[in-house]
Each structure stands twice: as C-alpha cells, then as structure tokens.
Amino acid sequence: MTTRLQDKWVLITGASSGFGAEAARAFGACGAKLLLGARRVDRLQQAAAEARQAGAAAAEFHELNVASTPSVEKFIAWAKAHVQSPTSKGQGLHVLINNAGGAHGLDTVAAGKDADWEAMIQSNVLGVLRVTRAALPLMPHDCGASIINIGSIAGHTAYEGGAVYCAAKAGERSITRALRLELNGTGIRVGTLDPGLAETEFSTVRFKGDTARAKNVYAGMTPLTAADIAETLVWMASRPAHVNIDEMLIKPTDQAAMHKVHRRKT
Numbered sequence: 001m002t003t004r005l006q007d008k009w010v011l012i013t014g015a016s017s018g019f020g021a022e023a024a025r026a027f028g029a030c031g032a033k034l035l036l037g038a039r040r041v042d043r044l045q046q047a048a049a050e051a052r053q054a055g056a057a058a059a060e061f062h063e064l065n066v067a068s069t070p071s072v073e074k075f076i077a078w079a080k081a082h083v084q085s086p087t088s089k090g091q092g093l094h095v096l097i098n099n100a101g102g103a104h105g106l107d108t109v110a111a112g113k114d115a116d117w118e119a120m121i122q123s124n125v126l127g128v129l130r131v132t133r134a135a136l137p138l139m140p141h142d143c144g145a146s147i148i149n150i151g152s153i154a155g156h157t158a159y160e161g162g163a164v165y166c167a168a169k170a171g172e173r174s175i176t177r178a179l180r181l182e183l184n185g186t187g188i189r190v191g192t193l194d195p196g197l198a199e200t201e202f203s204t205v206r207f208k209g210d211t212a213r214a215k216n217v218y219a220g221m222t223p224l225t226a227a228d229i230a231e232t233l234v235w236m237a238s239r240p241a242h243v244n245i246d247e248m249l250i251k252p253t254d255q256a257a258m259h260k261v262h263r264r265k266t
C-alpha cells in the first residue's frame with residue numbers, strides 16, 4: 001500500500017458503481033480524501049460509506065450528470081469548496097479520474113437510435129471534456145497531480161454494433177493525448193487506462209436491464225473485476241511525480257484480442 005496518496009484529494013466521476021465505486025474503496029484504503037460524483041446519489045452514499053470504512057481520510061459525494069455543463073459546474077464548485085477549505089492547507093486536487101460513461105445498445109449503424117448515440121457521446125466524450133475543463137484550475141502544478149481517463153479496448157479496435165461506443169472511446173484517447181501535450185510543463189500527468197472485458201453493471205446498462213443477456217457476455221471466461229481496475233488506477237496515480245503512465249491496455253487473460261476470447265464449456 002502506498003503512502004503517496006495519504007490525505008490527497010481524489011475526484012472520481014461515475015463512483016456509484018463498477019470501477020468508480022471500487023476505486024473509491026481502493027483510494028480510500030490509501031488514506032486519500034474522496035470527492036465522488038454520479039447521478040444515483042443513494043449509491044454514492046453507499047460508496048462513500050464503504051470508502052470511509054476502508055480508511056479514507058474523507059469521502060464526500062454530490063450529484064453529477066457529466067452530460068450537463070450546469071451540473072458539472074455545480075459539482076466542481078462543490079468540490080472546490082472542499083479542496084480549498086482552510087483545513088486542506090492549499091493542497092488542491094491531486095487526482096482526477098474521468099470514469100463516468102458506458103455503452104448504450106449494440107445496434108448496427110443502420111439500426112442505430114439517436115438517444116443511444118447521444119448518450120454515449122455525451123458521457124464518454126463531452127463529459128470528460130466538461131469535467132476536465134472545470135477541474136483543471138483546482139489542480140496544482142509540479143506536485144505530481146494526475147488526470148486519468150477511462151478508455152476501452154473499444155477505442156483501439158472497432159466491432160460490429162459498437163460504432164459509436166468505439167468512436168467515443170477512440171475520441172477519449174485523442175483527448176487524453178492532446179491534453180498531455182497541452183499540459184506539458186505543468187507537471188500534471190495525463191493518462192488513459194483502457195480495459196477489455198470487465199464484469200460490472202456495464203453490460204446491464206448496455207442491454208437496458210436485460211441481465212441474462214448481460215451475464216452471457218462473460219459466459220465461460222474469467223473477466224476482469226472492478227477491483228483489478230481500481231488497483232491499477234491506484235498504481236498509476238502513485239508513481240513518483242516524474243513518471244507518467246501514458247496509456248495502459250488491460251485485458252483478461254482469456255481475451256487475447258477484441259474478437260478472440262477463450263470460453264470454457266459450462
């Protein structure tokens with residue numbers, strides 16, 4: 001366990017489930033101070049309680065819809081009050097994790113729905129931009145601060161039915177690369193963590209509550225867990241200040257490539 005994150009402010013979007021909620025626990029176990037956002041406030045409350053139990057020095061939460069600029073601005077104003085409070089000793093925001101996002105539907109382009117396309121671009125692309133723009137003034141220079149965006153294997157390889165999700169995550173990758181160039185010289189690190197198949201609520205959301213179809217995505221193989229991703233996020237954010245983990249593709253051993261998944265007979 002690292003001591004580099006002790007008492008540091010860590011902001012996580014999409015902290016109500018999956019990677020975000022587990023990251024709250026993992027950063028909490030390092031003694032970090034957490035600022036958690038998502039739309040489901042009851043689930044945020046639960047994530048904050050679990051993070052405190054894991055050892056977080058603080059775990060605060062506030063409603064956030066990354067698809068809305070006013071919601072992001074309200075959320076960051078709330079975050080600013082915590083980060084710049086007199087007891088914070090001018091530390092600022094040490095880690096920003098742009099995790100909120102997901103896929104909606106698996107339709108071909110020919111059968112695609114406007115609402116699904118818009119939701120995916122709003123959360124995975126515009127959400128990352130909105131939150132980063134608003135949070136950057138809270139991040140100190142030359143102190144080893146980090147911005148880590150959650151991409152996907154889908155940003156590396158396109159698949160049938162994934163046109164818009166793949167485009168969104170490829171967009172996230174380009175945003176990450178451009179931001180790293182823009183922030184060069186500030187000491188703020190910028191990276192992307194790009195997972196393959198991981199079992200969270202991701203597939204249930206994609207298939208609009210069809211849990212049987214969601215379960216089938218992971219049939220006969222061992223997917224990544226949210227804890228695998230959370231552990232990697234902590235590792236990335238706790239490297240020495242002169243080390244930037246630019247891009248990491250992390251896949252289950254059973255998934256050699258997007259379309260090559262070893263499945264055992266069940």
Ligand SMILES: NC(=O)c1ccc[n+]([C@@H]2O[C@H](COP(=O)([O-])OP(=O)(O)OC[C@H]3O[C@@H](n4cnc5c(N)ncnc54)[C@H](OP(=O)(O)O)[C@@H]3O)[C@@H](O)[C@H]2O)c1
Binds near residue numbers: 014020153194201203
């Ligand atoms: N699981 C995978 O296989 C996988 C693989 C690669 C990448 N990813 C990416 O990993 C990230 C986390 O996904 P997950 O697997 O942990 O799935 P998840 O369990 O469904 O979590 C998604 C999180 O994003 C939040 N979110 C979605 N839209 C939002 C919005 N408009 N505003 C604020 N929060 C929003 C959700 O919270 P609310 O609904 O409460 O707002 C939830 O906390 C996503 O960016 C996803 O694309 C997942």
